Structures are given as structure tokens and as C-alpha cells.
Amino acid sequence: MQKVDLKxxxxxxxxxxxxxxxxxxxxxxxxxxxxxxxxxxxxxxxRPKFGSAKGLIEMSDDFDEPLNDFHEYTP
Structure with a gap:
């Protein structure tokens, strides 16, 4: 460590x-x-590296299935 005065x-x-x-x-x-x-x-x-989270995130098999609670909102 070096200490120096302002001047x-x-x-x-x-x-x-x-x-x-x-x-x-x-x-x-x-x-x-x-x-x-x-x-x-x-x-x-x-910067995050592409693919660095591989294997850390899992999605359920029914991820794309409609939700039961939202039937009245779907056409």
C-alpha cells in the first residue's frame, strides 16, 4: 500500500x-x-455464457396444457 499526499x-x-x-x-x-x-x-x-444453465431448469410435461382455472377465458 502506498500513501501519497494530494500535492x-x-x-x-x-x-x-x-x-x-x-x-x-x-x-x-x-x-x-x-x-x-x-x-x-x-x-x-x-456476460452469461450460452447454455450455462443447462440442466438447472426443468419444465413439467403438461406445461403447454390449458389451466383448469381459465376455461371461462378461452374461446
Whole structure:
């Protein structure tokens, strides 16, 4: 973990961003003493893979059959 005051951080911003992207924890201390952390944002949101739920979902054999409670609504 590297702690840097705000004045130094403005001079070394490019280097600090590079270190944070490599996984190093960077803490910037503002003039009033409040700490802030530089974190890289995740550039890509994970997407579900096609077929990843295979075998997890089951449908009953009578899934397409009309429901008894809805006879009055069917033509």
C-alpha cells in the first residue's frame, strides 16, 4: 500500500494510475487528512455464457396444457 499526499499525487498521477492498474493499493491523503483510494474500474461486465444453465431448469410435461382455472377465458 502506498500513501501519497494530494500535492504529490497531482505530480505523479500517471504513475499512480499505472500502479493501481497493476493491483497496488494507492491511498491519496487530501489536505484535510481525508483518505481516498485509487481503484481501477472493471472494463467489461461479465456476460452469461450460452447454455450455462443447462440442466438447472426443468419444465413439467403438461406445461403447454390449458389451466383448469381459465376455461371461462378461452374461446
Amino acid at each position: 504529490e499525487a497531482t505530480k505523479q498521477l500517471e504513475e499512480l494510475i499505472h500502479k493501481a492498474s497493476q493491483g497496488e493499493e494507492i491511498i491519496i491523503i487530501s489536505n484535510d487528512g481525508q483518505p481516498f483510494q485509487i481503484l481501477p474500474l472493471k472494463s467489461k461486465t461479465p
